[in-house]
Amino acid sequence: xxxxxxxxxxxxxxxxxxxxxxxxxxxxxxxxxxxxxxxxxxxxxxxxxxxxxxxxxxxxxxxxxxxxxxxxxxxxxxxxxxxxxxxxxxxxxxxxxxxxx
Amino acid sequence: xxxxxxxxxxxxxxxxxxxxxxxxxxxxxxxxxxxxxxxxxxxxxxxxxxxxxxxxxxxxxxxxxxxxxxxxxxxxxxxxxxxxxxxxxxxxxxxxxxxxxxxxxxxxx
Numbered sequence: 001x002x003x004x005x006x007x008x009x010x011x012x013x014x015x016x017x018x019x020x021x022x023x024x025x026x027x028x029x030x031x032x033x034x035x036x037x038x039x040x041x042x043x044x045x046x047x048x049x050x051x052x053x054x055x056x057x058x059x060x061x062x063x064x065x066x067x068x069x070x071x072x073x074x075x076x077x078x079x080x081x082x083x084x085x086x087x088x089x090x091x092x093x094x095x096x097x098x099x100x101x
Numbered sequence: 102x103x104x105x106x107x108x109x110x111x112x113x114x115x116x117x118x119x120x121x122x123x124x125x126x127x128x129x130x131x132x133x134x135x136x137x138x139x140x141x142x143x144x145x146x147x148x149x150x151x152x153x154x155x156x157x158x159x160x161x162x163x164x165x166x167x168x169x170x171x172x173x174x175x176x177x178x179x180x181x182x183x184x185x186x187x188x189x190x191x192x193x194x195x196x197x198x199x200x201x202x203x204x205x206x207x208x209x210x
Contacts, residue, residue: 001104002104003104003105003107003108004104004107004108006108006111006159007104007107007108007110007111007112008111010108010111010112010115010156010159011111011114011115013115013152013155013156014114014115014116014118014119014122014152014156015118017118017119017122017148017149017152018118018119018121018122018125020122020145020148020149021121021122021123021125021126021145021149022125024125024126024129024141024142024145025125025126025128025129030135030137030138030141033129033138033141034141037141037142037144037145037148038144041144041145041148041149042148044148044152045148045151045152045155048115048152048155048156048159049151049155049167049170051155051159052155052156052158052159052167055108055158055159055162056158056162056164058164060164061164061167064167064168064171065167067171068167068170068171068174071171071174071175072148072151072174075174075178078178078182079144079178079181079182079185082181082182082185082186083137083140083141083144083181083185085185085189086137086185086186086188086189086192087135087137087188089189089192090135090137090188090189090192091135091137
């Protein structure tokens with residue numbers, strides 16, 4: 001039962017990572033590309049780390065997995081915010097109409 | 102199909118998906134018109150390698166790949182923040198020194 005659940009989590013996590021990569025390649029603008037990579041990539045990594053915690057199953061592994069997931073959830077928005085701010089401040093021509101404040 | 106066989110099958114498919122994601126991210130890293138596009142692609146590739154470490158730990162049953170994932174998460178965050186600040190500073194420096202200096206330094210890039 002644990003194997004089946006872990007397998008489904010691995011498939012879902014790898015699928016979300018692939019979706020993030022396709023979004024990075026296909027979207028027209030940097031801000032939409034960040035929208036794909038930050039959210040889908042973080043969710044994919046969390047699902048795969050949960051599968052790893054299920055399969056290995058010892059206490060230190062579960063604790064380290066929770067710490068890694070919390071770190072990813074904390075740092076992904078900060079990194080995306082800094083890239084977005086650098087882009088908005090430096091780039092002169094967005095791909096389509098964006099209101100500038 | 103036993104549960105262990107199902108897990109092996111899922112891990113194989115997961116490896117293929119993650120390697121495809123890494124290749125697609127590398128295409129955006131090579132194409133990306135601006136520096137910020139390349140930074141986003143690099144950030145995504147770091148997360149993809151964290152996912153690869155997780156799947157490999159499931160494959161081998163070795164917990165030490167979790168430590169690799171933690172360190173990669175740390176380094177990826179630091180690299181993203183440093184590159185974003187670099188892009189912002191470079192723009193401000195080029196703007197402060199005037200358009201002539203900016204075009205001269207832009208030729209070096």
